[in-house]
Amino acid sequence: MKIKIEGGRLYDPRNNLDGEERDIFIENGIIVDRFSSADKTINASGKTIMAGGIDIHSHIATYGLNLIRGTGRFYSPREIGYIYAKMGYTHVNEPFMTQVTARYVHHELSSIPILDTSAFLVLNLRDVEAKIKSAKHLEEVEKIIPIIIAGTKAIGLKIYEPFVRYTQRTHILRNVTEKKVLSFFSSINREKIPRIILHTSPELFGKEIENPVGFHFSHVGSAIGNEEDYQKVLSYLNAGATVDLGLFDFEQNLRISNPKQTVGEVFGRVDMGLSEDIVFSQGNASESETPFFAFKLALSQPSNHISFSTDSPANASFEAYPKIFSWLMKAENRANLFDKELPDFEYSLLDIARITRYNPAVILGFKNKGHLGAEAEADIAIYDINKDTKPDKLEAGFRDCACLIKSGSIVVEDHKIVNDQAEKKTYYRGVETLDYEPAKILAGYSTFRFENLMVDEVFTAKEVKI
């Protein structure tokens, strides 16, 4: 179907569009320069048009989440797809997928309607402990990691615990310190593994990172406890690292964390093979100064290195994004959040497009997502807001987009979901061949054979290799 969107104001950092009025032409699921006769024309005059939102960090299919869902405390896949679609999002990235849970995560992601998905592979460093102790295995690891990323259909590598730590006395010799791990992964060739995601914990700020370029600090806002940490994050950013924000909404939220960071009621724990269990709990995690610094960072210097996130559902559920956007955009909306003074900076619509569309797309490595230029995927959100919208109407505007087009088909029309069968894709980072004998060490402590650890296409939506 050929769709033309008329008269909307486009916000697209990549193509330097800051509210310019321009028509969009969609054919075969991608944006094209123009065509003469459209099958359908959508009038968007006075409305804001952005590329479909990309959530870089949202736990929607983490192993164990289904048990929480079974007690009614989390959204069903259908609800997730619908809520995101109504907010104008078309892609969600799951940040916690281990090797053994890869098939599970992809299968669950593929049951979420409408949204494209991808996932970060959390590498259990215990599996490669012997290899990361010294730089002499660097080349081997540079080969193994792309294979396991491709095999588990992941989009990138995430290091959840930048250390190997055994509590058992007999295995203590195998421990690898943070310093060693960070320096090892600093020196990895960035052409082979473009970006390494670090799970940001307060402890991480105490460690030196020689070369922050190529590291991405996830939900950095949940870990900044004081001015010193804050300055450290700024220095990482200045040195070329990227972050996502991890902002808060001050509600009782479901948290997926290590045992130290649980708050409120605990629902259960899952042993994922890391040094500590993953604990599911629910409570308000914003009593410390951490949220203040998170917002201070968000309002200090919006740049191409900062993406939006809330570590959903931990600091704020994805449902609260519109509220947080409205806080970022208007100082009066956030006036009562803190006793202390936040910077006066106010996000423009272009800035919002930057932190929710363009930057996440760059970090995840998408060339044809997150912008509205020709050849881009036709994932387009149209909002009933513009730069003159009153501050108290922004939240509603972002919560309820007027129209959403996903892969060229109309999903939301006139604020209602009209079709949830839009084509879904699973994006992953491919590699030429999976055949490399040393990679089999990764299956050494698995109960699965190596070939069954790899994610088959029955578990994913339509696969797209980047």
Added chain:
Amino acid sequence: MAKLSMYQLYQYLPKTDCEKCGFSCMGFANRLISRDVRPEDCPFLLEPEYSESLTELNRLLGPEVEKEITGLIIDQEKCNGCGICVTVCEVNMEKSQEVGSGRGPGFSDDVVLRIDDGKIKLVDPQSCRRANPSSHICRACAELCPTKAISLV
């Protein structure tokens, strides 16, 4: 198969130590257990007065079974293919990286014990630790078998 003791069998032997079979009676009993000889190898037992002893000995020893050079006897009826013996066999572990962690050996891995068609099979008796008299006597597979399908004599 119930475990037999040397003394249990010895009481049915003539106790003459005539060494016509080549051993003392106690030695003969020992070799009966390891299935190296049959009761019929004792000339006295073939005589009528020992017929009851002979029957009893044959009952205790069971029918003539196929014994591997390692002394391993598999009772196919009892085996349920659980694979514990495959997992605990030290030699298997040396030969296949898969085995120690509980996975079955790969198709092209040479191992000592393997589950074939749902039953345990001694694939390579020569490699078993018991085949080499100088190394220590290993009984892991038989001792850990939950259904007593493996006995070592």
Added chain:
Amino acid sequence: MSEILYESVVCPSCGCLCDDIDVVVEENRVKSIRNVCEWGINKFLFTKKFTSNVRRGRVEKPMIRGKTLVETNYETAISMAVDILKGSKKPLIYGLTNSGYNAQKIALNIARRLKGLFEPRGAALLSSYYAAMGDSNFYVAPLEEIRNNADLIIYWGCNPIHSTPRHLARYSVYPRGRCKERGSQDRVVFAVDVAENEMGKLSRQFLQVERGTDFLAMETMMKLLRGESIEDYKGDIVSIENMVKYMTKVSYGAIFFGLGLSGKDSAKRNVENLMALVKELNSKTRFVILPLYDDFNTSGVIQLLIRELKSPMPADFSCDQAVNHSMNTLLENLHEVDAALVVGEDPFWSFPSEKSDFLKEIPMVLIDPFWTRTTNKCQVVFPTAVTGIEAEGVAYRMDGLPLKLKKVLESEYPSDESILGDIYQRL
């Protein structure tokens, strides 16, 4: 005819889903098969469980009932099945624990569209387990982590040697793990059951309890953990004391429970108490708990129900919204249904007689590869390919991790997924 080797096939027999099966196929028959247990080989050779010399009879043609069951063509059978289901006010969709995930999903959609009752096999115990999670938290781990870390394994109300033969060797006691490098020498096994069995030989402690009183033993353990008086317990108090003493000392324990706890009246109490015990133990050390499924995709149907309906309970769609019964839906509500679609299950073998007598009164549609006691009592019978051997699919292991089931044999029969799909299309 040449031999074809299929490596790393997943065995569709029990909840273990062993993924290391190597199958050699010649002339579309399994010629030899490695690493498979006795239970699994019977599945692959289509013979009876534990009596491998008896072949199971395949249903060969679709059949419908006139006076007796008569063979018919597929189209006629489908339209008769659709008529039965459409004409029903509240059909029951039952079984499905031996089907692939996608077939389960279609069956759930059939139940939703017909406003029927959807219930997987063995729901009584499972519902109790998931309901207890809400009160007592969950403590789960993939089987790899249990194997890597556990130094105490407890089998409660199950005999893995019979129900899940390779569980001991692959996942729990005997394999070497990351922190348990000597395998079984680094671990201790306890077993609890109503009668002495093979597990007695493997276990450091074997606790024999009277049928239906498991929950009393659990209560006693909890009292001991809390330092309360245990005088009123009549059973084997010495074993319990030894077990509890050891349980608090270990660094990582794993409890597997099975159908032995699913007694008619005690299932709920058993599982609730067991989960409470695990919660109590977790305040002192680290314990995880997993059910031991003996059907290969019970876990899958649970995952499906949670994803679709946010509840693992059997679903009743006859109201406007799916109402979830707490437990024992079938045994309580069987009289409400007026037709049944049974997939891969034999209710006349597994139900108590008064319940199966009721099933004789209502029209039944059966999808099953083999002749069973149920076959003769049905109005419509579909032959089908065996999922995991003759048809592909996705199944979930007992710890909730999915695996792809491969197809190693060609079959003339359609898969249960495609039969259910055809029925769903016509509704």
